[in-house]
Amino acid sequence: AERPNIIQQFTSDYGDGDHSLMLIVKDLDLPKGTILSKQELNEFFSEKEMRNVVPSGGRFISFTKMSLDNHIGGMLHIEQTIDRLDLRVKVRTLQFMFIRGNKLYNLQGHVGSLKTPIDLNSEMQRYLPFYKSVANSIVVNDQYK
Numbered sequence: 001a002e003r004p005n006i007i008q009q010f011t012s013d014y015g016d017g018d019h020s021l022m023l024i025v026k027d028l029d030l031p032k033g034t035i036l037s038k039q040e041l042n043e044f045f046s047e048k049e050m051r052n053v054v055p056s057g058g059r060f061i062s063f064t065k066m067s068l069d070n071h072i073g074g075m076l077h078i079e080q081t082i083d084r085l086d087l088r089v090k091v092r093t094l095q096f097m098f099i100r101g102n103k104l105y106n107l108q109g110h111v112g113s114l115k116t117p118i119d120l121n122s123e124m125q126r127y128l129p130f131y132k133s134v135a136n137s138i139v140v141n142d143q144y145k
Contacts, residue, residue, distance in 0.1 A: 018113055019127060021134060024106040028099065036099060041072040044099070050076050057081070061092075068105070069138050073098030077124075081116055089113070092120040094128070096135035100143070107135050 009022040030036075036044075042065075043049065050063040058080035065074045076095040081088055091112040098105050109131035111123040 018111060019123075020108075020110045021131065022108050022110075023138075024104075024108065026104045026106065028102045028104055030102045032102075034102060038072065041099060045072055045074040045097075050074065054078050055080060066096075068096060068098045068135060069140055070143070071098035071100055071105075071140075073105075075135075079120065087114060088116050090116045090118060090120060092124045094124065094131050096131070096138075100140055105138065105140070107131075107138060109134075 005024050005026045007023040007025055009020060012019040045065055047063045051060050053076060054060045055078075058078050061077040061079060063074055063076050065072075067073065074097060076097070077093070078095075079090070079092045081090050089112050091110055094109040096107040096109075109127060111120050111127055113120060113123075
């Protein structure tokens with residue numbers, strides 16, 4: 001995709017749709033060689049900490065701790081309305097994330113609508129099995145060397 005840290009992005013309707021999935025890998029601002037302990041990871045991937053990750057103006061819906069490719073992580077569910085140019089877009093996002101080394105791996109599934117009073121819950125529920133299936137397929141190859 002066109003932004004830094006985005007490895008791959010898929011958007012419905014040949015790139016013009018309201019549903020997308022993207023994989024983001026971002027360097028964490030940690031001193032070189034830092035390895036987070038299981039306790040630190042468990043503390044970070046908690047509902048309390050994930051509420052702090054929600055963007056300003058966004059709404060926390062839920063957080064579920066889970067393991068992704070044998071790493072402590074979780075699934076964060078949020079909703080927000082975004083102003084872009086002369087448009088307002090309502091977006092529901094599922095973020096499946098984990099930390100390996102000094103990198104944050106984040107798979108984001110989005111459903112959205114230009115109809116901002118709309119309830120996106122049913123649309124997210126429709127795509128949830130697909131997003132979970134893709135998240136379950138993530139493999140960080142270098143851990144198996």
